[in-house]
Amino acid sequence: MHNSTTLPITDIKTKTAINYDRAEKQFIELLTTEDLDRHLDELRLVIDNIEKNIDFAIAAAYQTPSGDDAAHLFLQRILYRINRLKLFWFDSLRSYINEDSLYLQKLRKRIESVWQQWEIAQLDVESFKGIDVKKALHEKVAADIEPPLSEDNLYYRDELTIAGYRRLVAIGSLDGLVEASQISRTLGGVSNEIHAVLTRLLLEEYGGGRLARKHSSYFITMLEKLGMETQPEAYFDLVPWQLLATINHMFVVTERKSHFLRYIGGLLYGELSVPSGLRPYQAAGKRLGLSAEETSYWDIHIKVDELHGKWMLDDAALPLIEKYPQDAWEILLGYEQQKLLGSRSRKAVTQAVKEADKVVI
Structure with a gap:
């Protein structure tokens, strides 16, 4: 609390x-x-x-x-x-x-x-300017799409207890139950290819308009099968500030059209990094003997976000570099900022999960 x-x-x-x-x-x-x-x-x-x-x-x-x-x-x-x-x-x-x-x-x-x-101020903004943005982006994506397992990832895969798993799901529910909602804030305006990519991404996240296939519905199923509360924000008091900052930052870049390129860069990193980030959670669920329904949210994201990352790179980020050559460095800024926010958030969540693991059931 x-x-x-x-x-x-x-x-x-x-x-x-x-x-x-x-x-x-x-x-x-x-x-x-x-x-x-x-x-x-x-x-x-x-x-x-x-x-x-x-x-x-x-x-x-x-x-x-x-x-x-x-x-x-x-x-x-x-x-x-x-x-x-x-x-x-x-x-x-x-x-x-x-x-x-x-x-x-x-x-x-x-x-x-x-x-x-x-x-x-946590980033060297000047380092993103005056460079080959397309080359730099390809290099970053190649490094981040399947990074080496971190110490925390090994902990999830090999040591996480059911108490820690429940804490992980509880904290994740704040964002998971309203997942992808902020994409909708970027879909207004003149139709174009980038707009079409984001619309396609939103439709995938929303299960093509079928509630049972909406990704947040898989999170509800996980909560239900674990005997946990399914109401949004039920576990709000467990959420560390670092995760709240990640959520609030997404409001910043989606609500201000001048930050659109930063948003695209951030969304690119978010989509391409999801599969490698969630595989340790999936592995933990299998090790703990949980059912497919109790790991369903991780499973669906690992499956679809590899494709979403490719969409964001090939059909959104790279075309935008061509369209906005003078401002394209902001895509790199958004990418690196999302990476930093995500890393900080994961460390804080892992600390909270480990604390739950220490509790004697």
């Missing part, structure tokens, strides 16, 4: 301790406040506390050498709760009464601008 996080830091003016949990609960209440933007003055004390926690967290997460995991988690949870309003979850319509709130947009930008600067 999300542990209470009260930091022993006192604000000079209010003498109130920073408490991320309390601020997040207040924020959740704001989301369903009727006509939020018209009642900001009435809610000033609550809003001031939320913003104070956000400002403190921004400094702790992005403006200190080591960063602070509690601050990262708080900020990514706030961003996630704002971003999820862009997708319809078939829940109460009241959940969306503030989806166009200017205040929420301002708050998102307040966090996102600093976070994205921090993220981009």
Whole structure:
């Protein structure tokens, strides 16, 4: 569960301790406040506390050498709760009464601008400029499509217990149950070959419009067979900030058309790296004696994403390099950024899985 996080830091003016949990609960209440933007003055004390926690967290997460995991988690949870309003979850319509709130947009930008600067600083952006993008992309794909098994992958394959497997599935359900939804945000506009590739990819992920064959349905089946909750976000409190950051980053690059090339690069890496990334999970399931239904999500992705990676390279990334020669380096940037986000996320998830493995059943 999300542990209470009260930091022993006192604000000079209010003498109130920073408490991320309390601020997040207040924020959740704001989301369903009727006509939020018209009642900001009435809610000033609550809003001031939320913003104070956000400002403190921004400094702790992005403006200190080591960063602070509690601050990262708080900020990514706030961003996630704002971003999820862009997708319809078939829940109460009241959940969306503030989806166009200017205040929420301002708050998102307040966090996102600093976070994205921090993220981009992790990469040598200049190294992607002035090079043969097509050659560099081919080299990266060749290296990443079937990399050597890492220590963590060997752990999943050879040591993972059923408790760890259940933790892995629980954390993965946050994204797995709404998988590929963000692709839909890129499909508007003038029809073209790239648009057609993305549409084909979306249709594959959505089972050609047949719910039973939608990839997220396979995840539901896994959860059901393991006796776990199937409701979206049921295990939200188990999700590390690194995975939330990966999800929130996808909202950044899909919602802003100026980031389209970065999105294509990121999606390319995501699709081509899935089969090698999931094979250790599949192997763990077989070693543990799980049924095909209890590993079905891994199985279907290993099967189809090899083809999806080829589509993204041959039919999307390479044609876009020809169309946007001056900006094509952003495809490399998006590729490497997604690789970095994914690596960081997998390490955090593995740590959480290992902790579950240590629990005596």
